[in-house]
Amino acid sequence: MKLAIAPGDGIGKEVIPAALFVLDALGLDIEKIPLDIGYGKWERTGSALSDDDMDIIKGCDCILFGAITTPPDPGYKSVLMRLRKELDLYANIRPFVPLKKVTLPCAKEFDFVIIRENTEGMYSGVEELHENVAYTTRVITRKGSERIAETACRLAKERKKLTIVHKANVLKSDSFFRDVCMGVAKKNGISYNEMLVDSMAYDLVLHPQKYDVILTTNLFGDILSDVAAAVAGGLGLCPSANIGERYALFEPIHGSAPDIAGKGIANPIAAILSVKMMLEWAGWEKEAAMVMEAVNSALLDGITTPDLGGKYSTKDVSTAVATRISKGVD
């Protein structure tokens, strides 16, 4: 497998090396291609992601991505949006499950996935900025809705219930999305319910155990994932996968966290579990299970960064996880 490594900016530069250290402990045959993209590159060259970078990425199977700080340039186009669109990474999949010994603010048991359409909706890039008015066009297509609903139905076959989340009572584009998704669920024989996004945000905090697969549009999924991260104990714990037919990109759901960057205290677990999702995608199921077990073992032994109340560094946590993998976890 050929893997592009794009740590990006801020804590991306800390958590991605930590996750690679864990990956290396598995001793798999993976060719790693380092990539320098993001704010730092923009400062040096005026471009955060060049066409040459894109060519290198297209020569790889998948990408391990950290985070990118947004440059202070009104004309700046998001690197992540470009990657998602050009590589057609249409399914954004974010699993949420309690990890060992992590303090949870509400429910203690849940296991759900948020799956969101990743290439259109409010992030379609159709925008106009004038002096006294600005427009963002929310594009929802039948093709985009059908294929994300098909992916959600495949997940719902393993995970039981499908919940379609929208704001169809107000937005025509959302009643279209809802109707297409319902049609796909019926065709696949998947039982589903529907929920308005505002009710969903409220209920996800109070009763996350009620949900298995949550299917929604781009912006709603983005926001609900941060709600879910709080339910699961913090942004430093939550991984994600961006999947298309040809390529995939794996990234922690958190950003570049400039407030803690450079201090060596960022929690690497979200990045390590993004590697776990990459292993599952590539068919290394046994290795993925080892990573999960090693993470939980390190947590049980209290080896945690300050966001979880611990005194350990990013490196300490990745070393603890890698050591457990090398020893065969116990």
Ligand code: ATP
């Ligand atoms: P960006 O502008 O890149 O999105 P941000 O700071 O606005 O960065 P996040 O990076 O998601 O957004 O961070 C939100 C908060 O969560 C910050 O206070 C940050 O320190 C904290 N945080 C995020 N990721 C981690 C992590 N891996 N470990 C510890 N704290 C984290």
